[in-house]
Amino acid sequence: xxxxxxxxxxxxxxxxxxxxxxxxxxxxxxxxxxxxxxxxxxxxxxxxxxxxxxxxxxxxxxxxxxxxxxxxxxxxxxxxxxxxxxxxxxxxxxxxxxxxxxxxxxxxxxxxxxxxxxxxxxxxxxxxxxxxxxxxxxxxxxxxxxxxxxxxxxxxxxxxxxxxxxxxxxxxxxxxxxxxxxxxxxxxxxxxxxxxxxxxxxxxxxxxxxxxxxxxxxxxxxxxxxxxxxxxxxxxxxxxxxxxxxxxxxxxxxxxxxxxxxxxxxxxxxxxxxxxxxxxxxxxxxxxxxxxxxxxxxxxxxxxxxxxxxxxxxxxxxxxxxxxxxxxxxxxxxxxxxxxxxxxxxxxxxxxxxxxxxxxxxxxxxxxxxxxxxxxxxxxxxxxxxxxxxxxxxxxxxxxxxxxxxxxxxxxxxxxxxxxxx
Numbered sequence: 005x006x007x008x009x010x011x012x013x014x015x016x017x018x019x020x021x022x023x024x025x026x027x028x029x030x031x032x033x034x035x036x037x038x039x040x041x042x043x044x045x046x047x048x049x050x051x052x053x054x055x056x057x058x059x060x061x062x063x064x065x066x067x068x069x070x071x072x073x074x075x076x077x078x079x080x081x082x083x084x085x086x087x088x089x090x091x092x093x094x095x096x097x098x099x100x101x102x103x104x105x106x107x108x109x110x111x112x113x114x115x116x117x118x119x120x121x122x123x124x125x126x127x128x129x130x131x132x133x134x135x136x137x138x139x140x141x142x143x144x145x146x147x148x149x150x151x152x153x154x155x156x157x158x159x160x161x162x163x164x165x166x167x168x169x170x171x172x173x174x175x176x177x178x179x180x181x182x183x184x185x186x187x188x189x190x191x192x193x194x195x196x197x198x199x200x201x202x203x204x205x206x207x208x209x210x211x212x213x214x215x216x217x218x219x220x221x222x223x224x225x226x227x228x229x230x231x232x233x234x235x236x237x238x239x240x241x242x243x244x245x246x247x248x249x250x251x252x253x254x255x256x257x258x259x260x261x262x263x264x265x266x267x268x269x270x271x272x273x274x275x276x277x278x279x280x281x282x283x284x285x286x287x288x289x290x291x292x293x294x295x296x297x298x299x300x301x302x303x304x305x306x307x308x309x310x311x312x313x314x315x316x317x318x319x320x321x322x323x324x325x326x327x328x329x330x331x332x333x334x335x336x337x338x339x340x341x342x343x344x345x346x347x348x349x350x351x352x353x354x355x356x357x358x359x360x361x362x363x364x365x366x367x368x369x370x371x372x373x374x375x376x377x378x379x380x381x382x383x384x385x386x387x388x389x390x391x392x393x394x395x396x397x398x399x400x401x402x403x404x405x406x407x408x409x410x411x412x413x414x415x416x417x418x419x420x421x422x423x424x425x426x
Contacts, residue, residue, distance in 0.1 A: 183247025
């Protein structure tokens, strides 16, 4: 039976888990769905997700196929599959590619199932994350999880540098101040490191977002950060760069923090599980929030979700059953159990039983979860030169962080290069 928006709205469902469509009236035959992904390291999580889903929906089996080891290779294989008519029923992909997949006619709109953006908001998904799934006002993905930048602190090193407060730093000035004190310890100790080379200028986007800035104007015809917000973003990066005694690669910096010789490290929250394991028995770890100076500031998540490719009505119904399960309480619990990603269903996150289990397994996520209501998703430039733009931005930001370029000069250079590539 075809699910329509009208039918969904009449259900009066109070949680996203209630989106699942009863099997009444459907063919009794078992259908196997194929869902592509680019995360082979999460094969155990996906297997658990598929098994639990099929336990509740025995008429549908799910086969997960790894088409790459990251979002980008997965996207390229999806494009090739679309050209030869060989697409899976759905894919687990980064939300930043919603525009590309929709405009190429690969992903199918979900409004007849989801009820649209307004309905999704009442079902527990944060509005900023929902907005990341919209293309021309239509919903093209159901978010599954996200991650945001956080500040990792080695409290042993901070205390050696004289830090005695019972509260973690809350402002950039406070973070930079303690970072400089740690750097002053000398030897092989490093004050701080920020992962400024993150894909798609993600860290730059986050700091800009917390200041209330945006990457482009609403019409997507020109950049919008070549003013005070963009300059302040680079000034923050410039000041934080003064906490570093060494210019390291991302892998070297992560290893240094995990080894206990860096005081402050700013990176994605998805690394909390691995960093916690590395710190265990070696140093006291605390995880703090990235400062949000502007009352209207937003964080930029690295969200991901499920996109529907199937065009057959029956297979679409089955795909919707699965992706609504994944975004419901059961699916979110499985995600939290196996990965460092943050669940995105606010109703689930307000469930005391879920939170008790979640924080027991992820004690450092407590302050991170508080940020989800102001978390959207990362921006991608509307051009085939997106990767080139991100690379150019990373080059200029590196010069700022390593004190080889002044913020004002770097901003002018970034603006000129991006406009040329756009």
